[in-house]
Structures are given as structure tokens and as C-alpha cells.
Amino acid sequence: MDKRTQDQAQDSNMIKDPKDWTTGDEPMTGAQKSYLKTLSEEAGEEMDENLSKAEASKRIDELQEKTGRGADGNTRH
Numbered sequence: 001m002d003k004r005t006q007d008q009a010q011d012s013n014m015i016k017d018p019k020d021w022t023t024g025d026e027p028m029t030g031a032q033k034s035y036l037k038t039l040s041e042e043a044g045e046e047m048d049e050n051l052s053k054a055e056a057s058k059r060i061d062e063l064q065e066k067t068g069r070g071a072d073g074n075t076r077h
Helices: 003-010 030-043 053-067
Strands: none
Touching: 030 053
16 A cells, blocks of 8 residues: 555544444454454453454454554554
């Protein structure tokens, strides 16, 4: 992605709040589960295996903040 496309994407609606996802109530993806497991271990916290996609995304954001990963704050998983 070139710089112009990146700048435009940052101002678009590509990044949505997980509560607004149409598939947010589906089970978390395999990638979310794997990353959540890693973050939970690094943070020394329990991992809830039964989170929805939206819940997993929010939890990933929380654990990224706690562990210092994903410091840009603009990612949704």
C-alpha cells in the first residue's frame, strides 16, 4: 500500500468499532485465538476460549496496551 492510499485509509471507515461489526457475534477467528493466547501468556492472565470476534478484538486491544504490543492503537483484530 502506498503512502497516499494509507493516508486515505486512515480517514475512511475501514476501522470500525467491534460493536458495529456485522459478524462480531461469531466465534473468534483462529488468528485472534492464537494472538490472544500469546498476549494472555505475556500478560500473565487467563484466556477466555469462548469470546466472540468483537469481544476478542477488544480483549486483544486491552492486552496489547498492558504488554506494550500494538502501540499504534489503530488495529482491529
